[in-house]
Amino acid sequence: xxxxxxxxxxxxxxxxxxxxxxxxxxxxxxxxxxxxxxxxxxxxxxxxxxxxxxxxxxxxxxxxxxxxxxxxxxxxxxxxxxxxxxxxxxxxxxxxxxxxxxxxxxxxxxxxxxxxxxxxxxxxxxxxxxxxxxxxxxxxxxxxxxxxxxxxxxx
Ligand code: FES
Numbered sequence: 001x002x003x004x005x006x007x008x009x010x011x012x013x014x015x016x017x018x019x020x021x022x023x024x025x026x027x028x029x030x031x032x033x034x035x036x037x038x039x040x041x042x043x044x045x046x047x048x049x050x051x052x053x054x055x056x057x058x059x060x061x062x063x064x065x066x067x068x069x070x071x072x073x074x075x076x077x078x079x080x081x082x083x084x085x086x087x088x089x090x091x092x093x094x095x096x097x098x099x100x101x102x103x104x105x106x107x108x109x110x111x112x113x114x115x116x117x118x119x120x121x122x123x124x125x126x127x128x129x130x131x132x133x134x135x136x137x138x139x140x141x142x143x144x145x146x147x148x149x150x151x152x153x154x155x
Contacts, residue, residue, distance in 0.1 A: 017120070017127045023047070030062050033129055036144050038118055040129065041066070041087065043074070047120035048087045049129050053143035054078040055092065055114040061085070071108045090115035090138070115140040 015033045017040055023029055024042045030052050031038055039052040039062050054061050059080030067084075068074045070093050075084040084093040092114035095106045116138045119130040142148075 013133065014121075014128050014130045017129050020122055020125045020127050023127050028062055031129070032149075033118075034131055036116075036118075036131060037149055038129060038131075040120060040127070041076075043087065047122065047127065049118035049120045050076065050085070050087065050090060051116045051140040051144060053140065053148060054080065054083060054085070055139035055143070056081060056083045058143040058148050059083075061115075073108075085115045088117065089113060090117040090140070092139075113138055 013034075015031075017023065017031055017033075018029065023040060027042050029040050031040060037052045038049050041048045041050070043066055050061065052061055053059065054064075056078065057080060059078040061076055061078060063079045064076045065079075066074060066087065067077055070084055070086075073093070074087045075093060076087050077084055085091065086093065090113050092111035093108050094111060096109045097104045097106050116132055116136075118132045121128045121130065
């Protein structure tokens with residue numbers, strides 16, 4: 001895993017992240033892209049990109065496990081407090097029970113989009129990232145401020 005300084009912008013919102021084979025081999029890379037720090041993941045044939053600091057309290061998602069036990073949805077599990085974040089959408093998931101239904105049966109529910117995800121494209125063996133600049137706020141935006149951008153990536 002690497003933490004690089006700003007990567008070069010290919011166009012206004014598209015950034016070269018690295019060679020495809022290198023990212024596949026690394027499985028995870030953290031890049032400073034424009035004003036954001038982004039975790040790029042290669043998992044089971046697909047690339048994903050997601051804000052690197054957890055929306056809950058800024059935990060290092062690059063150290064999180066990837067699991068698929070949440071109604072079949074693939075999640076990144078934050079190493080700090082085990083919040084589950086869907087890899088593709090950035091949804092925060094939680095488990096709930098309906099006390100009126102017996103026997104009690106926990107089900108996975110969504111809190112909505114909590115972690116900003118970005119778009120990864122591959123062209124000629126090169127991997128590019130396009131930042132998701134949709135109007136916010138999304139909770140993970142808070143940890144992309146200068147105060148937090150100096151934490152753990154530069155250690
Ligand atoms: Fe990620 Fe708390 S910081 S679950």
